[in-house]
Amino acid sequence: MSEYKMHILVCGGPGCSASKSEQIAANLRSHLQQEGLEKEVNVVLTGCFGFCEAGPIIKIMPDNVFYVKVQPEDAKEIVQEHIIKGRMVERLLYTEPSNGKKTPLDTDTDFYKKQVRIALRNCGIIDPENIEEYIALDGYKALATCLTEYTPEKVIEIVSASGLSGRGGAGFPTGRKWAATAKSKAEQKYIVCNADEGDPGAFMDRSILEGDPHSVLEAMAIAGYAVGADKGLIYIRAEYPLAIHRLQIALDQARDRGLLGKDIFSTGFNFDIELRYGAGAFVCGEATALIHSMEGLRGEPTMKPPRTSDKGYLGMPTNVNNVETYANVPAIILKGADWFSSIGTENSKGTKVFALAGQIKNVGLIEVPMGITLREIIYEIGGGMNGGKKFKAIQTGGPSGGCLTEKHLDIPIDYKSLSDAGSMMGSGGMVIMDESSCMVSIAKFYLDFTVEESCGKCTPCRIGNKRLYELLDKITQGKGTMEDLDNLRNLSHVIKDTSLCGLGQSSPNPVLSTLDNFWDEYVEHVKEHKCRAGVCKALMKYEINPEVCVGCTACARNCPVNAIKGEKKQAHQINQEACIKCGTCMEKCKFGAISIK
Amino acid sequence: MAKVKLDDNKIQKIKDICAAHGNKAGEAINILHEVQNTFGYLPAEVQELIAEQIHVSAAHIYGIVTFYSFFTMLPKGEHPISVCLGTACYVRGSEKILDEFKRQLGINIGETTPDGKFSINCLRCVGACGLAPVALVGDKVYGRITTDQVKDIIAEYQN
Ligand SMILES: Cc1cc2nc3c(=O)[nH]c(=O)nc-3n(C[C@H](O)[C@H](O)[C@H](O)COP(=O)(O)O)c2cc1C
Ligand code: SF4
Ligand code: SF4
Ligand code: FES
Numbered sequence: 087m088s089e090y091k092m093h094i095l096v097c098g099g100p101g102c103s104a105s106k107s108e109q110i111a112a113n114l115r116s117h118l119q120q121e122g123l124e125k126e127v128n129v130v131l132t133g134c135f136g137f138c139e140a141g142p143i144i145k146i147m148p149d150n151v152f153y154v155k156v157q158p159e160d161a162k163e164i165v166q167e168h169i170i171k172g173r174m175v176e177r178l179l180y181t182e183p184s185n186g187k188k189t190p191l192d193t194d195t196d197f198y199k200k201q202v203r204i205a206l207r208n209c210g211i212i213d214p215e216n217i218e219e220y221i222a223l224d225g226y227k228a229l230a231t232c233l234t235e236y237t238p239e240k241v242i243e244i245v246s247a248s249g250l251s252g253r254g255g256a257g258f259p260t261g262r263k264w265a266a267t268a269k270s271k272a273e274q275k276y277i278v279c280n281a282d283e284g285d286p287g288a289f290m291d292r293s294i295l296e297g298d299p300h301s302v303l304e305a306m307a308i309a310g311y312a313v314g315a316d317k318g319l320i321y322i323r324a325e326y327p328l329a330i331h332r333l334q335i336a337l338d339q340a341r342d343r344g345l346l347g348k349d350i351f352s353t354g355f356n357f358d359i360e361l362r363y364g365a366g367a368f369v370c371g372e373a374t375a376l377i378h379s380m381e382g383l384r385g386e387p388t389m390k391p392p393r394t395s396d397k398g399y400l401g402m403p404t405n406v407n408n409v410e411t412y413a414n415v416p417a418i419i420l421k422g423a424d425w426f427s428s429i430g431t432e433n434s435k436g437t438k439v440f441a442l443a444g445q446i447k448n449v450g451l452i453e454v455p456m457g458i459t460l461r462e463i464i465y466e467i468g469g470g471m472n473g474g475k476k477f478k479a480i481q482t483g484g485p486s487g488g489c490l491t492e493k494h495l496d497i498p499i500d501y502k503s504l505s506d507a508g509s510m511m512g513s514g515g516m517v518i519m520d521e522s523s524c525m526v527s528i529a530k531f532y533l534d535f536t537v538e539e540s541c542g543k544c545t546p547c548r549i550g551n552k553r554l555y556e557l558l559d560k561i562t563q564g565k566g567t568m569e570d571l572d573n574l575r576n577l578s579h580v581i582k583d584t585s586l587c588g589l590g591q592s593s594p595n596p597v598l599s600t601l602d603n604f605w606d607e608y609v610e611h612v613k614e615h616k617c618r619a620g621v622c623k624a625l626m627k628y629e630i631n632p633e634v635c636v637g638c639t640a641c642a643r644n645c646p647v648n649a650i651k652g653e654k655k656q657a658h659q660i661n662q663e664a665c666i667k668c669g670t671c672m673e674k675c676k677f678g679a680i681s682i683k
Numbered sequence: 684m685a686k687v688k689l690d691d692n693k694i695q696k697i698k699d700i701c702a703a704h705g706n707k708a709g710e711a712i713n714i715l716h717e718v719q720n721t722f723g724y725l726p727a728e729v730q731e732l733i734a735e736q737i738h739v740s741a742a743h744i745y746g747i748v749t750f751y752s753f754f755t756m757l758p759k760g761e762h763p764i765s766v767c768l769g770t771a772c773y774v775r776g777s778e779k780i781l782d783e784f785k786r787q788l789g790i791n792i793g794e795t796t797p798d799g800k801f802s803i804n805c806l807r808c809v810g811a812c813g814l815a816p817v818a819l820v821g822d823k824v825y826g827r828i829t830t831d832q833v834k835d836i837i838a839e840y841q842n
């Protein structure tokens with residue numbers, strides 16, 4: 087890093103890349119070159135900064151100034167003004183909505199202020215394709231410390247004492263898991279990183295791998311030393327080509343420098359890592375299914391015990407951890423178990439990364455200390471509801487989790503409090519909904535996912551979820567009965583109690599939690615044939631109020647199926663038979679004459 | 684399904700891929716990934732050839748191909764359209780976007796237009812949730828799409 091005077095960090099995360107951040111980086115480079123500054127100012131494409139809503143984001147170091155919503159055309163001004171003249175480009179600074187102030191320092195913003203970054207410590211800071219930058223920030227120092235100063239037992243002791251628990255969903259204590267694999271006796275053991283990230287609305291693990299791949303590689307080597315394994319495997323979704331690319335670069339660079347391979351730090355410890363590709367099956371995120379998939383088979387779960395720590399990959403003891411779990415490990419080794427366990431609550435230590443999404447202002451990736459409330463996340467970090475709409479529900483835990491409401495917003499979040507409230511921590515999906523979401527449809531959305539993803543091995547999951555889906559569908563069609571609501575609940579419990587793996591055991595959660603928290607809305611669908619959110623098409627009717635309609639013809643011209651008739655300057659009408667309920671007419675009517683009945 | 688005739692070139696290429704993986708049954712998924720990357724899809728004939736090379740039954744390979752949604756037995760359009768139906772996109776209305784693509788192109792999910800130009804698929808979260816609702820045409824990501832823009836997006840690829 088040293089030969090450069092300045093660094094321009096350009097977010098290369100998925101959101102910002104989609105808004106041309108690579109072009110921004112290219113333009114910056116070419117303007118720097120024109121000015122003869124290419125040797126002094128380095129342009130780095132980093133991983134996601136987290137604040138995707140304000141993207142594309144760039145940050146200038148060491149000035150520590152961050153610019154938002156940058157366009158490729160802005161490159162020239164940034165180079166001319168900021169880099170050459172040392173003047174901030176005011177118009178690209180972030181304006182804090184709460185006080186209207188320009189905020190050049192990202193850590194001053196409401197979005198970042200309450201965040202604590204451990205797993206994401208390097209994301210948006212280093213060039214993920216350059217191992218030097220990772221090393222410059224104490225990278226591989228934790229591995230060196232473990233190999234040269236600690237016994238494997240000591241490493242496990244530190245991880246146990248830190249209170250780190252699995253970030254992949256279940257929250258199993260990581261130290262205990264490592265100890266179990268360490269205890270198993272075998273010729274060969276394996277360290278596996280679960281990068282299957284199946285929750286369909288989450289990108290935490292992807293961002294860590296794209297923004298800071300070495301932290302995961304380093305942690306896997308530490309785990310290998312702790313449990314006595316010399317081989318690691320990363321099971322990553324084929325749908326993440328950039329993460330795969332960066333991992334491959336990281337692996338090559340680590341091997342080149344002798345940080346992976348034989349006789350690491352001349353301690354006699356060998357460890358290397360291979361990549362294995364997932365192929366789009368949610369159930370393969372489950373540890374036993376993942377192992378079968380790595381063995382080249384259909385990814386069907388098997389009964390536990392035997393646990394993977396006894397019999398895993400190729401029948402050998404295997405330690406499976408999630409990406410985010412691993413990313414915490416080097417920091418714990420370097421800063422100590424006490425430091426880590428001082429963050430969080432009584433029963434959940436450290437931080438959790440969430441992908442904040444939905445009808446909220448600041449969509450993005452956040453890392454917060456355990457114990458923070460949902461209210462703080464939504465209204466401070468998240469900046470409140472999008473368009474000032476009213477909060478309705480928050481979904482955590484993805485297809486295995488549940489929907490919580492206003493009354494849950496003040497509970498300090500940790501593994502236990504979220505599951506007591508009827509949801510779960512899950513892997514980190516967090517979706518905020520306003521009045522425009524129909525809760526029956528949301529439950530149906532998740533069940534649709536589960537039905538598609540059930541591996542089909544056990545009957546309650548394969549058929550039961552399908553029946554749940556059909557019942558929900560019937561309700562959204564306005565054909566449901568009160569008895570169906572009872573059946574939904576009963577069937578949900580049967581599926582939960584009798585399925586083999588975590589998928590089936592948790593798939594009814596979205597149904598149960600919406601039944602509990604939004605009972606009235608279900609009853610409305612059944613008894614009044616009404617969908618208050620205006621989502622269920624079968625239950626709604628677009629109508630033109632003849633009193634308000636001025637006959638501007640905007641609706642008729644835009645209706646994709648020509649369902650609207652009427653003379654110019656006279657009230658129009660909708661042919662309900664032809665209407666496909668697309669809502670275009672309502673959007674187009676400037677006079678508010680069209681409404682949903 | 685129409686029979687696909689494999690030319691010798693293709694056959695050799697597939698054999699090479701299998702051999703590069705040691706013709707090992709445990710490598711089936713990696714082999715399928717590579718073959719799909721090369722040919723775009725995995726018709727029955729290709730699956731049979733792979734099965735033969737790595738000494739497993741064709742049913743075994745078929746079982747894998749149908750289990751994993753990433754593998755496809757049908758060719759995609761020249762410009763494959765994928766609409767994100769991840770949670771974040773769903774709550775921001777991606778279903779409407781999907782409906783509009785289907786309507787404009789007159790095809791369903793998993794189908795290809797008769798001229799072979801477009802196909803429609805769904806996927807779950809591409810990590811650009813900040814831009815929800817999101818759709819991809821090939822590798823290009825379109826964010827914050829409105830139903831109005833669907834027509835323009837298709838037009839970009841019409842010629
Ligand atoms: C249906 C299902 C899907 C899962 N998907 C994932 C996943 O995508 N990523 C993940 O890390 N763990 C996933 N898990 C949890 C894993 O089984 C396992 O508990 C986890 O990888 C262990 O790592 P951890 O202790 O570090 O969390 C899933 C579990 C189930 C039942
Ligand atoms: S619960 Fe569902 S996903 Fe899990 S093993 Fe049974 S059928 Fe497969
Ligand atoms: S909702 Fe759509 S289809 Fe129905 S009348 Fe309005 S524009 Fe036409
Ligand atoms: S992708 Fe750029 S901030 Fe998230």
Ligand code: FES
Nearest residue numbers: 767769772808809
């Ligand atoms: S849910 Fe669509 S990009 Fe994440």
